[in-house]
Amino acid sequence: MDTERSTLIEHIMRWFNLKRLIFTIMLTFFLISVLFPFYWMVSSSFKSYAEIGGREAVYIPGALRWDAYRELFDPNSPAFQDFLTNIINTIKVAVPTSLIAVFLSVLGSYAIARLHFRGKNILLNGILLVYLFPGVLLIIPLFAMLARIGDAIGFNIQDNLAVLILTYLAQTLPVALYMLTNYFRTIPDEIEQAALIDGCSRFQVMWRITLPLAVPALVTVGIYTFMIAWNEFLYAMVFLNNHNLFTMPLKISAIYNNPDPRPHVVMAASTIMTIPIVMLFLLMERYLTEGLTAGGVKG
């Protein structure tokens, strides 16, 4: 018995050296700090109004209450938020942004990576610099400029999702172009040269050879541009006034700033907005992590 205990202690001692202790403490600290806000977001979304505004914090909701979600989606709820419209608005903006950005950047980056023309490097570096430009710098002239153009041609720049898509393209194209150019450069030129000698045109080469090889990169760029549009806040705030056209970030901000604070509803809406993005990321992680360091998520 005694020897058994001493070997056990010895065993623990051997396993539990100082380095390992520090490592475990640090790792636990990191995991808790990273995960707690997410736990708090999801758990708060299932709390009742009483649990949210009580005299103490409620760490585990008493039951899985769907009050907050009902308020977001159920038209019969007294404080109905019609969040479905906001989800649809966000998709209406994010999907076209992503598709158009991928399409245009495929054309542009193929030209930069494969074709020879003057001013190519200046162009690529210029586009990279654009990516470091602050969004807040551009919003004033863009607003003034588009207001003037809209006035002349006869469309409204505010509450116009197409205008919003256009400004998102300006934000996403540089990074899409940069990422795809780098990818095209890794595909060996010889295959294309062979196809060209066999009589294929450049477009045939692009369509039949380069694009199928670049599918992973296209998916990556598509997801990143989608995420940028999905999360965007400043331009949406400036260009949208009508609550029926609000994207999710604006709506969440509007619910938060409601004079009668309802954090559980904000957390429910945030959960809905976060889950698709995090899931998308986890599923595609292999493709996506590299893009992260290349600045896929700006900021």
Place this chain on the structure above:
Amino acid sequence: MRTNSKSNLKKQTRGSLARKEAQLAGILITPTILIVFGLVLFPAFFSIWVSFHDVSLGNLNDVFHAPFVGFDNYVRVFNDFAFKFQGVDSWGAAVTSIVYSFASTILTMIIGLIASLLLNQKFRLRGLTRSVFLAPYVAPIVSVAFVWRWILDPRPSGVLNDILMRLGLIDLPKAYLATRGLAILLVIIFQAWRYFPFAMLMILARLQAIDGTLYEAAEVDGANTWQKFLYITIPELRYVLGAIFLLRLIWTFNKFDDIFLLTNGGYGTNVLPVLTYQFSFKLFNFGAGAAAAMILLIVLAIFMALYIGIVMKKIEE
């Protein structure tokens, strides 16, 4: 003669091929250039113009005829109490921006470095842990900003208040984000929490590329863990740390969303991007807004010049 004409022909076809390629390149890249120039570069220059003119909501639809006012907008910004440094209690946006960007960047890098060193160890579920660590960076800014606000909520049901009161550290609930000094500190901590994964990924990639024999040699020479870290790891990470520093500095300096969502720029957290927004879309003084943006851009240009001069040069080497 014959060979000569043949080579001429060859040269000609090559010349026309090159021309054709350039034409095709032109067609392919035109839409991108139109959008980037029309919606980024032209506006950027236009905003210089706006900063010297009196543009407000009244003449927005006739903006190109706005009256020229010289440096008035700049004077207006420089004299604004929200911009000016007025002693340690009221930093003003210019000083706050600099302090906030540098402090956030340095803290982000330290946390990122520690996280990457942790993930560089071998342990079970390392891959999963790495994915989990990326969550703050990948999640939408609006969601995480409001979660933080809810955690820091001034009511007793705010979880930080609850924890600190249970521990007996505070007697009454505090309004953390509405307290001067505390607010800027928390915004900086938020930055480190959200953006450390970026630094972590970049550092981790570099760590895994370090030649293991360097450490073996150091061990033979009797170096301890700390010495190995100081004399091998840090020098090997020098360039990547420099790149992260400048990139994060530029991005943090530009950042609007984080502070706007967390504090609305109140309680000593007003930074240049938020000030620009307030001038333009709260006061509708677009000229002053553009002037504030220009001041931001000038500081940014210095950071960018450093980035190009130091980092891009090193990458080329």
